Amino acid sequence: MLKMTHLSKVYRTEVVETYALRDFNIDVKEGEFVAVTGPSGSGKTTFLTIAGLLETFTGGEYLLDGTDVSGLNDNARSKIRNEKIGFIFQAFNLIPDLNVHDNVEVPLRYRGMKAAERKQRIMDALERVGLASRAKHYPAELSGGQQQRVAIARALAGSPRLLLADEPTGNLDTQMARSVLELLEDIHREGATIVMVTHDPELAARAQRNVHIIDGQEVDLAEEPRFHADPSAAGSMA
């Protein structure tokens, strides 16, 4: 589903080159739930934005669903983001002007879907996250957990092949975090491929497999039965 080989990402200034990812390799199979972990500044979020085609990479190869994405133009990358990828962000990133219904509708609008189908998908997605009754509410009227559920509904509405989650419980309290995580697990059980970036060891432990990044390079912990917690990381699920 998602395969990066010898991938590198270099940020260059006039005086310095910074490697955010260096010779990075990862292979996520269809239906897997993978947690990408690592300390702050290790390159987790850079990996996720490259995986989500929000950023280009400097070297190596990236195959998404069998397609080499390196040569794609903006339109093609946008189309893939719209049709194959669902994003869940730490800060929810709901659009404050739009109510719950309209927020979930955003990716479907860019797909050019007919109104009736949009409506059906939105209601299905909101029911899936238990917020169908809040369709007319605005983000500011919802709790953090509810906002993240709306964001998940938005990610699910387009039936993406791949869900990319960036610290999905980072801004939530323990109870809300647990509820969101359970929702992600349910979604995974239904067959979705999920790649989740987190520095929370307990959260990572719920994934099928962990990939640990340090200084832009991966340490595959697939052989390890337990994730070794980073002592510097602040765990919200403790």
Place this chain on the structure above:
Amino acid sequence: MFGYYLDLALRSLKRNKVLTALMVLALALGIGASITTLTVLRLLSGDPLPQKSAQLYYPQVDPRPAQGFVAGKTRPMPTLTYTDAMNLLKLHKARHQAVMALTHAKVMPVQGSERPFFSDAVMTTSDFFPMFDVPFRYGSGWSARDGEAHARVVVISDTLNQKLFGGANSVGRTLRISSHDFRVAGVLAPWSLQPRFYAVRLGGRSYGDGDGVFLPLQTALADKMRPSNLNCYDTGDLSKLKRAPCVWLGMWVDLPTASQARAYRSFLANYVRQQMALGRLHRPETAMPDLMQWLRQSQVVPDDVRLQAWIAFGFLLICVVNTVGLLLAKCLRRSQEIGVRRALGATRRTVFAQFMVEAGIIGLAGGLLGLAFAELGLWGIRHQPAQYAGLAHLDLSMFAFTFVVALVSSMIAGVLPAWRACVLAPAPQLKAS
């Protein structure tokens, strides 16, 4: 998608009402000022006879003494002497030709209880009417023979006919002008050229209501009517108008083809050479501008009107630049939303379109308010003591043009912010959030 962009734009504009109001107001002020001045400029510099202006020419020769003449630099006088006007008229080298001067006709009332009044009048020759496509409600102009025979015939305007005869068909009725009775030969349909090009250098107003009375030149002269503008270049007996060293007659000729115009220029030059050989004329310079050239040469449009238009468009430019700044600020504040939309599948083109639609709505609102400002500005001009004041109205084409200006201005204002929005890299926006 357009409906979606429209919906998003309206939501975005509603979110920050003060900023939106500022942008609309800035554009509206610029548009209002520009349309006001442009309406006046267009009114003043318009083509009074668009169907014919390219074939109407104004021949000029210079009757002044040779002293002071500098070849290529001295322009002929703006009007003709009686002798030159009559010579050119009688040679009849154009399809139509007419000479004319303005005067004031003392019109006696038809009913005894009313008082005499002065009406703007044109002393002219018979071709005046067909040459300028003058529309008649009743009757017609006089014939060339009537003109030569000093016939007491008159053509009156629709306004004068309303005033004197209540708008009835007055052809054949008698109208007393000064101390002579004239037979009404024709009544014009409403006819008001703007500018009144034939009157420009004859001592009349360039804009405003048309003339009330049209008389045969020879008849009027026989009745001792005097031209409004007499420009004398030498001393002599000024009481004998026909022989006085003065210019006072304007002449127009109708030359439908370019070859006819060339032939007439050549004829005019030959005429001057011949008159110089006879010792009557002393300067070889001739001129024959067409109607629009003549209006430009006569500087019918006041310089300050042009200046005002330039200033107003400069002001509009400043307003557009302000709107660019406000839209840019708004765009930067929405960078997170742009990042989210890009992540969810918006292409650069769709983000660009969304922002341009928003700019377009601001433009339309600015256009509507600008229209109100323009109406207000024109109302102000109508209350100014200017010849053209009463004509300052927004017509349909300027109405439409207002929205074109509004949309183009807002599109120009919107391009940079929309471009900035669409090239915004989504990842940093999402990381920052």
